[in-house]
Amino acid sequence: MSSQDLTPPTAVAADRPWSIELHAIEPIPEADRHGSPIELFRLWIGANVNYLVLVTGALAIVQGLSFWSAIAAILIGNLLGCAVVGLASITGPKTGSAGIVTSRASFGQLGAVLPTLISTASAIGWFSINSVIATESLAKVMTMLGLPPSVLIAGAAMLVVLAAEILIAIYGHATIIAAEKYVSLVLVLMFLGFAALILPQVHWSNASANRHETGVAAWLLVTGLVFSYPLSWANFASDYSRYLPSSTSWRRIAVASGSGQFVALVFCEIVGVLFALALGGGMTDPVADLPKLLPGWYLLPFLLALILGSIATNVPNGYTAGLGLLALRLPLGRIACLLVIAAGTLAFRVFTLLYGHALDLYERWLGYILIWTGPWVAIVVVDYFMRQGRYSGRDLMQWRGGRYWYRRGVCWQGVTAFVLGLTASVFCSNSDLYASPLMIRLFGGTDLSCEAGIVVAGTLYYVLLRGRIAPDATDASS
Helix, strand or coil: CCHHHHCCCCCECCECCCCCCCCCCCCCCHHHCCCCCHHHHHHHHHHHCCHHHHHHHHHHHHCCCCHHHHHHHHHHHHHHHHHHHHHHCCHHHHHCCCHHHHCHHHHCCCCCHHHHHHHHHHHHHHHHHHHHHHHHHHHHHHHHCCCCCCHHHHHHHHHHHHHHHHHHHHHCHHHHHHHHHHHHHHHHHHHHHHHHHHHHHCCHHHCCCCCCCCCHHHHHHHHHHHHHHHHCCHHHHHHHCCCCCCCCCHHHHHHHHHHHHHHHHHHHHHHHHHHHHHCCCCCCCCCCCHHHCCCHHHHHHHHHHHHHHHHHHHHHHHHHHHHHHHHCCCCCCHHHHHHHHHHHHHHHHHHHHHCCCHHHHHHHHHHHHHHHHHHHHHHHHHHHHHCCCCCCHHHHCCCCCCCCCCECCECHHHHHHHHHHHHHHHHCCECCCCECHHHHHHCCCCCCHHHHHHHHHHHHHHHHHCCCCCHHHCCCCC
């Protein structure tokens, strides 16, 4: 089958699957707009059917929840988180640019540097953490094929995974959309087989009661962890909707993105709950625990599926990190930015592989994501509806001028709302990153960081800028 056979009829020369994408962060011209919201549904399934999501579900049991409490946390956490991602996707067609570029309208050209730096660091961090399971899985496959375990094998696996991720990210938007569609089908079938094999081994006696902690506080903590995974995609969301025609219904975009992600996450996390119960309620290492439950004939193909799924999940991280570097106005092209990211993440990957415990690192990273992403996405979504989705693409790209320069490059109301939203998240946090005395002494150890950050930042932004943002003062994306 040739690459032309896999090219959808709506593709355009600037954004064709299996060809290098020609656009960077500048607004996509209407002549190059193409696609429909159903592509987003398939994309978010492919990007979220992976082993790291399964581990997220397993954490509910590891943290001490009963089976039904874990299921409730998974459903509610994902319902809220995926709704946020759906709403975060709607700015793409109106601006024609990346989500982090859109925030220049909320913070000012100079003020947006702060969230852009945080977003880029977040994407690079995900790019590094997500690769750990893929690298460990590939190293395991190599040893199963007869190669002796060693640092050299681990290093080779790391380089292979990194090369595959960067190559697909270089090809860009259309290739990522097309690849995720086919990957999702393979992964769903492999995860169904995994569930069927572990289900008879589930220790249902461990499912009836909380083993480590009891009460609402533990449930809210797990719900926050579940919520944080889809929330972590919010700053990426518009990167994949920006090629849709500007007239595309925002409701269709939000439903397609949010529902695709919801289906994938709930499916994988429930499988993760069963996995943890089959292990007796504990998990020492996500990859090393697999041979305890899987027969040898299924272990190798499942490890290959884990590698495929982790790469499919991680490619959007690398792609968005590259766009983030461009949004910082570095004198580099999109491909050069990706190569810089590849070089920079090698050191972090070596550290996590040699010295870090993947599960602990992942839990801490989820806690970090809650702190900043909630306030950012609340402000961007509120801004969208205050403007009725009308932006100037030209002014989004203009430095030292235009309607988004505000006062010396900063929209102080937006920056104030963001900083106070961050502050509220920290004060309402109970995680490895920071345990707030307020949460411990007055709320029984509950973590309300995500809720506090979103509510405070979104409300403050609306109050501070109400009457200052008029829909008729903006124009359509150029």
